[in-house]
Amino acid sequence: MPAPRTVLLTGAAGGLGTLMRNLLPAFGYHLRLLDLRPIEGEPDAITADLADRAALREAVRGVDAIIHLAGISLEASFDKILKSNIEGTHNLYEAAREEGVRRVVFASSNHAVGFTPYPRDGAPLIPVDTPRRPDTFYGLSKSFGEDLAQLYWDKHGVETVSVRIGSCFPQPSSVRMLSVWMSPADGARLFHAALTAEEVGHTVVYGSSANTRLWWDLSTARALGYEPRDDSEQFAEKLIAEQGELDPENVAQAYLGGHFVNDPPIWPY
Ligand code: NAI
Ligand code: 15L
Numbered sequence: 001m002p003a004p005r006t007v008l009l010t011g012a013a014g015g016l017g018t019l020m021r022n023l024l025p026a027f028g029y030h031l032r033l034l035d036l037r038p039i040e041g042e043p044d045a046i047t048a049d050l051a052d053r054a055a056l057r058e059a060v061r062g063v064d065a066i067i068h069l070a071g072i073s074l075e076a077s078f079d080k081i082l083k084s085n086i087e088g089t090h091n092l093y094e095a096a097r098e099e100g101v102r103r104v105v106f107a108s109s110n111h112a113v114g115f116t117p118y119p120r121d122g123a124p125l126i127p128v129d130t131p132r133r134p135d136t137f138y139g140l141s142k143s144f145g146e147d148l149a150q151l152y153w154d155k156h157g158v159e160t161v162s163v164r165i166g167s168c169f170p171q172p173s174s175v176r177m178l179s180v181w182m183s184p185a186d187g188a189r190l191f192h193a194a195l196t197a198e199e200v201g202h203t204v205v206y207g208s209s210a211n212t213r214l215w216w217d218l219s220t221a222r223a224l225g226y227e228p229r230d231d232s233e234q235f236a237e238k239l240i241a242e243q244g245e246l247d248p249e250n251v252a253q254a255y256l257g258g259h260f261v262n263d264p265p266i267w268p269y
Pocket of ligand 1: 110
């Protein structure tokens with residue numbers, strides 16, 4: 001596949017979308033932006049709901065690839081998740097298929113496997129083929145998205161890299177995040193690798209920096225050409241002093257998904 005140049009970025013108004021729209025142009029991409037909400041300072045951004053199939057078809061027309069970030073990014077009622085994340089992601093893949101877009105980078109989440117206990121006492125890192133164990137309806141929708149990606153590859157030849165993102169914020173804000181943090185700069189490196197690697201079919205990768213306290217196996221991400229440069233360890237002393245070490249006897253601290261397993265943050269809209 002020739003290196004993609006024009007890339008549709010869905011969810012461009014969100015936290016990760018804003019970080020990526022600032023970082024990805026340096027890799028040579030021309031970004032077409034889409035979100036439910038208008039984006040200040042971006043008059044050309046497409047304001048559209050993932051429910052609007054006609055708008056999606058127009059939005060994907062002529063792009064080389066799609067980075068799909070749009071959707072509900074926290075827990076919500078099943079009805080809301082169904083509309084935005086499940087039907088919405090299906091609508092986007094249909095538009096991609098109809099318009100001949102060959103590559104999608106899908107923002108999956110650690111919460112697709114959130115009920116996986118993290119490795120302790122030298123246990124091996126969590127592989128990408130660990131059984132899916134969603135911790136919320138939100139995580140379930142990411143699990144669906146990964147299966148949808150597999151279907152569109154097997155049946156229609158649309159390639160996807162599903163990135164099970166850990167926590168992509170400028171800094172980690174909890175002891176758990178020390179293990180799953182992805183610096184924004186590493187996020188951009190990983191998305192670039194996912195857009196440019198040859199013949200990915202449907203590849204699942206974990207999305208994080210090369211953290212000292214890493215819980216999962218980054219080898220499938222590295223196989224795409226991803227070379228993380230950051231490590232959350234610089235934040236460890238302060239966070240552990242404030243919050244203490246993780247307590248595996250506390251249900252909110254025993255699994256990959258952290259407090260999503262028992263008290264997930266709720267989507268506010
Ligand atoms: P966010 O909530 O800040 O941004 C999501 C964006 O999607 C919002 O701007 C929202 O308006 C838009 N959106 C929601 N429903 C939509 C719809 N029906 N049609 C069109 N646009 C819609 O979330 P954030 O943090 O930027 O995450 C981006 C993506 O990455 C999400 O899919 C999230 O699940 C995923 N992710 C993010 C992680 C992180 O650390 N930021 C971790 C794991 C996954
Ligand atoms: C996610 O999937 C969320 O979208 C993000 O807001 C964070 O909560 C992240 O996971 C996390 O697990 O820290």
